[in-house]
Amino acid sequence: MWYKNATKLIESQFIVYVTRCLLGFVIGYLLTLAFPKFDLFWTLLTIILVISPEEDQARKLSIERFKSNFIGSISGLLVFFLPFEDVYKVIIGIVLACFICKLFNLLNVARSAIVALIIILIEHKNDVIFSPVARFLAVAVGCIIGLGVTLTTSSLLKFLSNVIRIKKIRDE
Numbered sequence: 001m002w003y004k005n006a007t008k009l010i011e012s013q014f015i016v017y018v019t020r021c022l023l024g025f026v027i028g029y030l031l032t033l034a035f036p037k038f039d040l041f042w043t044l045l046t047i048i049l050v051i052s053p054e055e056d057q058a059r060k061l062s063i064e065r066f067k068s069n070f071i072g073s074i075s076g077l078l079v080f081f082l083p084f085e086d087v088y089k090v091i092i093g094i095v096l097a098c099f100i101c102k103l104f105n106l107l108n109v110a111r112s113a114i115v116a117l118i119i120i121l122i123e124h125k126n127d128v129i130f131s132p133v134a135r136f137l138a139v140a141v142g143c144i145i146g147l148g149v150t151l152t153t154s155s156l157l158k159f160l161s162n163v164i165r166i167k168k169i170r171d172e
Contacts, residue, residue: 016058017052017053020051024051024145025044027145028044028047028142031043038134038138042135042138043138043141043142043145045119046069046146047149049065049069049112050062050065050066050112050142052065052150058150059150059151059154062146064109065112065143065146066143066146066147067109068101068106068109068111068112068116069113069116069139069143070116071097071113071116072093072097072112072113072116072139073116073117073119073120075096075113076093076097076117076118076119076120076121077136078093078096079092079096080120080121080132086121090118094114097113097114098114100113116139120132120139
């Protein structure tokens with residue numbers, strides 16, 4: 001009978017999503033403590049953006065969000081050096097990111113690409129020329145961590161489901 005409760009826990013999308021978010025946040029937070037000289041806020045934000053609440057498509061969605069965040073980051077980095085005002089860089093970047101997402105059949109996650117693009121392009125008064133590169137790296141690290149958390153927990157859930165199923169069969 002214990003396996004019914006264990007199965008409910010493993011199959012609860014809410015519990016799985018909260019666990020993934022907490023795990024991703026803790027990893028990102030530990031990075032901010034380990035590297036206090038770097039602004040890793042964007043890493044934390046990206047981790048949460050990449051993690052998916054839908055378990056049945058978590059791997060697929062997280063991989064797509066991972067790709068779209070990279071598309072947005074790269075688009076932002078490409079247009080950053082154009083000799084235009086910021087507003088035009090953002091407009092060109094949005095079109096470029098959407099075009100690349102369409103090209104790779106990722107239009108359903110273009111929103112994540114645009115968020116990453118804005119993270120890269122929106123400058124603050126005290127930014128130096130390499131700040132967009134630093135934000136690109138922060139987003140890239142967040143993508144990798146978010147994807148890693150999703151893939152690791154998906155594999156762990158699959159393994160635990162198999163163990164519970166085997167125990168259930170043995171108990172019957």
